[in-house]
Amino acid sequence: MNSRAELRDSQREISRFQLRLAVGIGFVLVLFGILLVRFFYLQVVRHDYYVTLAENNRISLVPIVPNRGLILDRNGVVLAHNFSGYTLEITPSKVANLEATINDLATLVEISPRDRRRFKKLMIERRNFETLIIRNKLSDEEVARFAAQQFRFPGVEIKARLFRDYPYGEAMAHMLGYIGRINQKDADRLEEAELAANYRGTDYIGKTGLEQFYENELHGTTGFEEVEVDSSGRAIRILSRTAPVSGNTLVLSVDAKLQEVAVQAFGNYRGAMVAIDPTNGEVLAFVSKPGFDPSLFIDGIDPQSWDELNNSPDTPLNNRALRGQYPPGSTIKPFMALTGLHFKTRAPSRTISDPGYFTLPGSSHRYRDWKKEGHGSVDLFKSIVVSCDTYYYGLATELGIDKIYSYLSEFGFGKKTGIDIEGESAGLLPSQEWKAKRYKQKWYPGDTVSVGIGQGYNLVTPMQLAVATAALANNGVVYQPHLVRETRSPNGDKVRKAPQVQTFDARVPAEHQDLVRRAMIAVTQPGGTAVMASAGAPYAIAGKTGTAQVIGIKQGASYNESSVAERHRDHAWFIAYAPAEQPKIALVVLAENGGHGGGTAAPIARKVMDYYLLGKLPDAPVIAPADAEAEND
Amino acid sequence: MTRQQLWRRFNAHLDRPLLIGILLLLLVSLLVLFSADNASIDQALKQMINIGVAFTLMWLIANLPLHYLMRSAIPVYLLGLGLLVGVALFGEISHGARRWLNIGVATIQPSELMKIGVPLMMAWYFEKYEASLGLRHYLVATILLLMPVALIARQPDLGTALLIAASGFYVLFLAGLSWKIIAGLFAGALASAPVLWSMLHDYQRHRILMLFDPSQDALGKGYHTIQATIAVGSGGVLGKGYLNGTQGRLDFLPERTTDFIFAVYAEEFGLIGNLILLGVYLYVIGRGFAITANASTYFTRLMAGSITLTFATYAFVNMGMVSGILPVVGVPLPLVSYGGTSMLTLLLGFGILMSIETHKKLVQT
Numbered sequence: 001m002n003s004r005a006e007l008r009d010s011q012r013e014i015s016r017f018q019l020r021l022a023v024g025i026g027f028v029l030v031l032f033g034i035l036l037v038r039f040f041y042l043q044v045v046r047h048d049y050y051v052t053l054a055e056n057n058r059i060s061l062v063p064i065v066p067n068r069g070l071i072l073d074r075n076g077v078v079l080a081h082n083f084s085g086y087t088l089e090i091t092p093s094k095v096a097n098l099e100a101t102i103n104d105l106a107t108l109v110e111i112s113p114r115d116r117r118r119f120k121k122l123m124i125e126r127r128n129f130e131t132l133i134i135r136n137k138l139s140d141e142e143v144a145r146f147a148a149q150q151f152r153f154p155g156v157e158i159k160a161r162l163f164r165d166y167p168y169g170e171a172m173a174h175m176l177g178y179i180g181r182i183n184q185k186d187a188d189r190l191e192e193a194e195l196a197a198n199y200r201g202t203d204y205i206g207k208t209g210l211e212q213f214y215e216n217e218l219h220g221t222t223g224f225e226e227v228e229v230d231s232s233g234r235a236i237r238i239l240s241r242t243a244p245v246s247g248n249t250l251v252l253s254v255d256a257k258l259q260e261v262a263v264q265a266f267g268n269y270r271g272a273m274v275a276i277d278p279t280n281g282e283v284l285a286f287v288s289k290p291g292f293d294p295s296l297f298i299d300g301i302d303p304q305s306w307d308e309l310n311n312s313p314d315t316p317l318n319n320r321a322l323r324g325q326y327p328p329g330s331t332i333k334p335f336m337a338l339t340g341l342h343f344k345t346r347a348p349s350r351t352i353s354d355p356g357y358f359t360l361p362g363s364s365h366r367y368r369d370w371k372k373e374g375h376g377s378v379d380l381f382k383s384i385v386v387s388c389d390t391y392y393y394g395l396a397t398e399l400g401i402d403k404i405y406s407y408l409s410e411f412g413f414g415k416k417t418g419i420d421i422e423g424e425s426a427g428l429l430p431s432q433e434w435k436a437k438r439y440k441q442k443w444y445p446g447d448t449v450s451v452g453i454g455q456g457y458n459l460v461t462p463m464q465l466a467v468a469t470a471a472l473a474n475n476g477v478v479y480q481p482h483l484v485r486e487t488r489s490p491n492g493d494k495v496r497k498a499p500q501v502q503t504f505d506a507r508v509p510a511e512h513q514d515l516v517r518r519a520m521i522a523v524t525q526p527g528g529t530a531v532m533a534s535a536g537a538p539y540a541i542a543g544k545t546g547t548a549q550v551i552g553i554k555q556g557a558s559y560n561e562s563s564v565a566e567r568h569r570d571h572a573w574f575i576a577y578a579p580a581e582q583p584k585i586a587l588v589v590l591a592e593n594g595g596h597g598g599g600t601a602a603p604i605a606r607k608v609m610d611y612y613l614l615g616k617l618p619d620a621p622v623i624a625p626a627d628a629e630a631e632n633d
Numbered sequence: 634m635t636r637q638q639l640w641r642r643f644n645a646h647l648d649r650p651l652l653i654g655i656l657l658l659l660l661v662s663l664l665v666l667f668s669a670d671n672a673s674i675d676q677a678l679k680q681m682i683n684i685g686v687a688f689t690l691m692w693l694i695a696n697l698p699l700h701y702l703m704r705s706a707i708p709v710y711l712l713g714l715g716l717l718v719g720v721a722l723f724g725e726i727s728h729g730a731r732r733w734l735n736i737g738v739a740t741i742q743p744s745e746l747m748k749i750g751v752p753l754m755m756a757w758y759f760e761k762y763e764a765s766l767g768l769r770h771y772l773v774a775t776i777l778l779l780m781p782v783a784l785i786a787r788q789p790d791l792g793t794a795l796l797i798a799a800s801g802f803y804v805l806f807l808a809g810l811s812w813k814i815i816a817g818l819f820a821g822a823l824a825s826a827p828v829l830w831s832m833l834h835d836y837q838r839h840r841i842l843m844l845f846d847p848s849q850d851a852l853g854k855g856y857h858t859i860q861a862t863i864a865v866g867s868g869g870v871l872g873k874g875y876l877n878g879t880q881g882r883l884d885f886l887p888e889r890t891t892d893f894i895f896a897v898y899a900e901e902f903g904l905i906g907n908l909i910l911l912g913v914y915l916y917v918i919g920r921g922f923a924i925t926a927n928a929s930t931y932f933t934r935l936m937a938g939s940i941t942l943t944f945a946t947y948a949f950v951n952m953g954m955v956s957g958i959l960p961v962v963g964v965p966l967p968l969v970s971y972g973g974t975s976m977l978t979l980l981l982g983f984g985i986l987m988s989i990e991t992h993k994k995l996v997q998t
Contacts, residue, residue: 042866050866
């Protein structure tokens with residue numbers, strides 16, 4: 001090859017190479033152009049989006065749980081409050097041998113079988129990376145003893161928590177209810193009500209009673225700390241803090257002392273008592289016996305305690321005042337009397353002759369009076385005083401069920417009273433329509449007869465009857481009963497009074513009101529059925545006894561109290577208001593299996609009224625325990 | 634010799650413009666390392682040692698006359714290939730891949746050596762047969778390329794294998810491989826993609842899938858990509874400021890002193906910072922191309938071109954991976970990421986560039 005050719009060759013070679021290099025440079029520019037577009041897209045177009053993501057990464061909101069609101073009685077006595085205490089808690093996922101660890105712990109702090117059972121139940125219910133309570137309310141000494149040995153127990157720690165405490169325990173359990181751990185159902189409900197954000201960090205929620213009904217008032221507003229966290233969730237620093245607002249204080253119309261007196265007055269009887277201020281519907285006392293220890297439920301009840309409560313023949317978990325439905329018995333008679341007067345079916349002076357039974361025209365079936373031989377000549381006044389059944393068999397028949405239904409409705413029978421606790425029963429005020437729907441049967445005249453003495457289809461709750469009795473004391477005006485009188489903001493500057501709501505009005509004219517009142521006063525006087533109720537009382541009591549049959553008595557058989565098993569004995573009712581001329585308190589007492597109202601229920605009512613009206617505390621044990629059987633319960 | 638003469642002698646084979654670009658990138662490296670290491674000087678200091686060692690090597694190579702470099706092509710290539718076979722047979726496994734070879738005193742990663750060894754060998758080969766280049770020579774060069782690439786790919790280290798394949802391909806391309814064959818190769822690569830897919834390890838497939846939808850596995854494999862993208866995006870135009878990047882400082886960015894250091898940079902310096910960094914890279918690359926264009930021999934042109942293009946590819950792949958347009962392949966950001974081995978390989982390459990630039994007159998005469 002000559003050198004010229006070689007040069008030309010190499011020249012061509014170089015220009016070809018330059019071309020390739022130019023393509024290479026173009027390639028690099030394209031690649032960097034792609035990067036540039038990508039950076040512009042991420043850092044300009046989508047900048048806001050990524051800033052949000054980065055902030056979400058960085059900032060964690062830590063909820064600060066507000067203190068739950070207090071519950072006070074009408075005089076400021078504390079009924080529910082919070083106190084801080086220490087719990088011993090175990091994180092099961094961090095503990096190798098749980099059984100051994102708990103046994104070891106038991107040498108330092110007392111761990112009862114109940115604690116162990118509750119812990120086992122919590123283990124099943126909750127995820128095992130949560131800390132679970134093994135012991136509540138450690139004493140200072142126990143805290144110190146554990147703290148010294150803590151190194152031996154990885155996965156076990158002491159936590160400071162706020163506890164809910166109910167100083168009156170059983171006596172108020174059915175009224176106050178209790179709080180408990182938020183379960184899935186609660187969580188779903190909160191989610192639906194868009195309250196879930198306010199419950200972040202909250203473990204407990206009102207489950208029953210006032211704690212449940214006023215949950216929104218009591219809970220308060222959750223505060224938040226904005227905390228900067230790293231990728232492993234460790235807090236680096238606090239950026240801002242929004243303080244929580246404690247829940248509102250509930251001030252009840254209930255008088256704690258009155259409640260205690262009432263509970264004690266029941267002695268060993270099961271039953272219920274509701275006392276109401278007839279002028280405004282404020283509930284003064286709300287008793288359902290037996291009660292239960294509400295603190296058992298707060299951190300999850302252990303299975304054994306639950307079985308005991310749930311399977312007890314005394315049904316302590318049943319809120320009798322609110323949900324117990326009983327035949328009203330003779331306590332319906334003053335209302336029936338007013339119905340008769342209202343429809344002018346019976347003039348006050350009209351008398352009937354009572355042979356001791358009533359028969360429907362064209363029938364031989366005898367509806368018996370409680371008094372075999374009869375009461376003789378009976379007018380409306382006497383019919384209440386002696387509780388004459390025959391009078392009311394006739395009255396009911398003359399009225400017919402439609403009139404009875406329409407007028408008794410005006411006292412609120414058959415309808416929920418609207419008290420501020422969930423789960424109220426409506427009772428039952430029967431009508432033709434109801435029977436057709438319920439039994440697909442027509443209404444028979446015989447059905448009306450027994451409705452007249454409160455032993456037919458009709459059922460009332462003690463709450464309902466108390467509201468009706470308050471109306472009886474208040475010319476037929478029915479107020480919606482309420483336990484909470486007012487709610488106060490935590491610092492007390494905002495007070496909201498419960499509104500006074502009139503639900504019904506039976507419009508009882510003064511002369512009817514006066515007649516029935518005089519008759520009810522006479523009930524508590526010698527010759528009446530509840531003479532024990534007002535013996536020696538310096539104020540006049542208007543009352544009415546009643547018995548609610550537990551078992552039916554066959555035609556022709558007679559009821560012998562002493563021969564009937566205690567639990568099959570009749571329930572005793574007593575309704576009353578006092579002072580009769582200017583009523584300040586209206587109440588209902590139901591003593592289950594108490595027999596006659598005058599003997600068992602009326603003395604309980606008397607003690608409650610004495611305390612409320614006179615400030616007098618009962619000195620002796622209230623009732624001679626009905627008998628040995630009752631005591632054994 | 635006077636001090637001045639000594640200084641001149643020292644500087645004689647350092648290319649000033651290239652050196653300035655490299656120093657700028659190293660400055661960025663130290664600054665960002667300080668931030669990425671939670672305002673601790675530790676990693677920056679260690680990186681300075683890495684830089685010192687690598688600089689010494691670069692200086693030596695830059696001063697080495699080119700015929701020594703050409704002469705070393707076959708031994709380096711064979712040594713590299715031998716070591717790769719050794720790795721395949723006796724290598725140590727870490728993170729599910731067999732990449733390291735324990736040679737008694739230290740563990741070495743032979744694939745790093747091949748980043749220079751493969752283009753060196755290929756450039757030497759083309760130089761040798763420059764006068765009579767035919768299809769046959771391109772075929773042989775391709776085989777020279779594919780042997781180490783295959784060995785590295787089955788370690789498995791797909792990222793390095795692809796990058797070495799790229800550096801070799803650049804040599805083929807610059808050596809004038811016909812466009813028809815290049816088109817054919819691409820078509821063949823596309824056609825064989827399903828076959829390659831079936832040969833990939835699960836984690837490699839996962840990484841590629843994750844590129845298309847990182848949120849699918851937000852806490853697992855997609856986490857790297859998601860957090861890095863958040864860092865870049867939240868940096869905005871101006872950035873969050875030096876030492877103020879929350880993604881980096883609060884530990885949300887993984888591997889943020891090595892493969893993901895660009896996320897720390899982009900978060901703190903924003904789009905403006907990115908433009909500056911791209912500018913510095915383009916400056917270094919541009920200087921590389923200038924050296925390539927001025928190179929006097931076939932060998933040096935191929936070598937300089939391949940080194941420069943490979944450097945550009947590294948930068949693109951890393952930034953593309955961090956900003957979420959390429960799969961996570963474990964390629965460091967050249968000259969910025971922490972690491973001694975990659976620093977050594979890169980500066981070795983720049984040493985060759987400098988040698989090419991500063992020895993060309995000698996060759997020409």
